[in-house]
Amino acid sequence: MAKGLKLTDRLNRRLIESGFSKDWYLIPLAAVIGALTGLLATGFDLLVESSGHFFFGVLGQQRFPGSRLALLVILPALGGLLVGLIIRYAGKNKSEPGIPDVVESLARRHGEIPARSGGLKMVTSSITIGSGGSAGVEGPIITIGSSMGSTIARLLHIGREHMQTMVGCGAAAATAAIFNAPIAGVIFVLEIILRDFSLRTFIPIVVASVFGTAVAHAVLGENQAVFYVPEVVTGGYGFAVWEVGHYIVLGVLCGLLGALFIRSLRLSEKCWNAIKLPFWIKPALGGALLGLLGVGFYLMGYGNEPVVNHSPPTFFSNGYPVITALLNPESYLPDHPDEPGVIRNATLALLALTLAFKLVGTCLTIGSGGSGGVIAPSLLMGATLGGGFAMICQHLGILPEGGTPATFALAGMAGVIAAVAHCPLTAFLLVFEITADYQVILPVMLVAILATTVAQLIFRDSIYALWLRDRGIKMGTYSDLTLLRRMTCHDVPLTPAVMVQPDDPAARLIELAEDYAVVDYVVTDEADRYLGMVVGQDVRATLVQRDAIPLMIVSELMRTNLPTVAPHQTLDVILEQFAKHDVASLAVVDGSDVIKGVITRSRLMRQYQSTLSERG
Structure with a gap:
């Protein structure tokens, strides 16, 4: 044992003498955290997919009088009830948003996040999203990855001064693996969670993000973007100066929508908190109300799978199949093949209804205590807003030549994320990576910046900052607050x-x-x-x-x-x-x-x- 310690000390001294930092060991440790988190992320993705198949592929296929409409209410309500009961028997008094939980642990508990928190979030989020709850995977997966980084750091007795970096490694690897977006994973953690761009933090987090993505590729056997963008969208596309006006208007609209979403979500939480019911019943009630929206959607004439091979209403779950369809130009054509990944009839009314119901549905799901994040709903709302705006321009004859609503849908995705989270850099990098599409990066950047500016004029704080302010935590500037917390x-x-x-x-x-x-x-x-x-x-x-x-x-x-x-x-x-x-x-x-x-x-x-x- 003593010989092993001497060898470790000698190696440490030799590396420092060779010019390495005394914290060099954080780099291989970041690789380990990244690899393990990559495995967890793929497991969580499979769990969400399996949960969706169970609710809509097994339970949803049951037939009885009025079953089609009844199941739209029963399935989300059942999922909400399961989530409420799990949280209750786990000793919690409600489901908390994932990202604010992580930031609070860094601010008040030196980054100590129990492994049990990650496991609980994995189960409750997969049930919420799988049963149709309108929420995303990014908040839960960041909690899961952060708990992995925190647990490994505690097991190895890593000093508190490095705990923040280890938690960031887990969060970045999880984001990178679940979205196949290593660059956005790094920037999201630095911009939103740690608010620290120092080199000593940046290097381990990059390493963790790379290893998390690589492991996810190895397990899944593929390296594909989350949302497939047909080559026709960008093959001949080039951003022209006469399109600037269109994207400026879209940026302003995205900022207004982001501010409306923040206001609505806050109002929803306040209303649900005022309801005098046991906390574990509220997710079931929220799921039932979401189901009633689904019934209304069906009765309005959109019950026969608007998206081919996707049976739930367009605003249920994380909405990824719908986003993929909105990024396909063929969805907006009057005559197109009836094939998977295409909207049968992407009318302006369908997009407007999907946007409105997604906003209300997300407020019902998260406000009532369902487990999930807000980025996936923001992506879908942005895609419907962008696509709908372009369709209006098309009807008015002012859509730029060669333009397609799919391109505006892509820019809208970045705009609404940026407006909701106040993270323009993360927004356009995330959209770029999850679509593997560089051609439209210029309008995406413009929309993201304008949307953030407009949203900040209405709300000084992002949705995450508001959640943290409720807990008595103020998000300061990047350098001073990070140092004070260390x-x-x-x-x-x-x-x-x-x-x-x-x-x-x-x-x-x-x-x-x-x-x-x-x-x-x-x-x-x-x-x-x-x-x-x-x-x-x-x-x-x-x-x-x-x-x-x-x-x-x-x-x-x-x-x-x-x-x-x-x-x-x-x-x-x-x-x-x-x-x-x-x-x-x-x-x-x-x-x-x-x-x-x-x-x-x-x-x-x-x-x-x-x-x-x-x-x-």
Whole structure:
């Protein structure tokens, strides 16, 4: 054993001497996390597919009087009920959105995500999506991958300063594997989850993303885009300057739709939270209401498989077959072959109805407690908006020559994702990779940027930032918030606490101020356990009435509402407490409330600036 440790130390020293960082071991570890997460992602994809086959291929084929309409309500309601019961017996009080869960764990629990959370999310999400719930796989798969990275890091006793990177490796590998999008997987994690583009974080996450994608390719035996885009869409396409106006309008519409989606989802969550029912029943009720939308869709004349070989309504589940059909130019032609992957009659009414029902259906599914993400619904809404906008232009005779609604559907996908998540870079890279189509990248970029701008004018925060704000977490700038989350109270030199007791005379505070040059005092009991603080501004206010000081005791000046600080607490949380209570110092205590010292705002900021300078 000792010989093995010596060999490891020698290898570590030799690598550092050769110019490698002392954290070189994170790179092979990232490869392991990426490979294992790639296996999990393919397993999850198979689970979602199997769940869909069970609900619509087995249960959905049962025949009885009125079965076609009844099953549209029964299947999503049954899926919701199963999800609610699983969450209840797993000891949870509701299903949480995946990505905000991961960010919260990084901010408050140093990235510690139990493996059980990933397993629970895998099961509940596959049931939600498979039974027709209007949600996507990206939120659940990121939770699954993040829990893998966190679990491996904990098993190997990786330091807390690297836990964030390991969680990011799992999230990036999962995103890359499920979407076959290694570049977008990296950027999504850096832009949305970690908000850290430093080189020490970037390299391991790239490695994990590559290995996750490669393993998924090996298991599936293929390397294909998620959505097939016929060559006719881009074979002769070239972005021309006279098309700019069309894409500007589409970008504005995508921004407005993204803002409407955020507002609707927030309103839906508020309404569901106000309903006085057991939480585990709500997903079933949400599924039933989604099914009633399906019944309405059927009664409006769209019940005979609008998309060939795809039996559920177009707004059920993740909508991938519908998106693929919308990216096929033949779907928009009046006469085309009745073949898989084509919409039988892509009328403007069908696209508008799909968009509206997808928005409402997603709010019902996620708002009621169903498990899933918002990116897949955003992709479908963007595709219907883009395709519908181009059809209107076509009817008005202003569609650019050689243009097709399929191209605008592609740009709309990026626009709505960017508007909902405020991530334009991720949006156009994701659309580029999941379609393997470079020809339309220029209009896609333009639409994504404009959509983000419009959405931010309406909502300062993305849907993820709003969810996090509900939990008391604010997403700051990339560099400062990331560094504050990495540093803890341990990193800041503490000031010795000047302690007094509640029954001490107030005059003693004046004496201590002269002896120790302090303005804030910690009030303790006889065992040095924290009771409260006397802060400088209160003492100064008392000095205005000096005649009253001999008659007062410390307890009359003591503040009992000031929070204490634990040694392991991160600096972003501590800084927020300083701002909230407007004090210069806070007491640091151990698990028994015994005083360890005082942390001051000035020392915290000096240490932060010093560390920031060292990082360059």
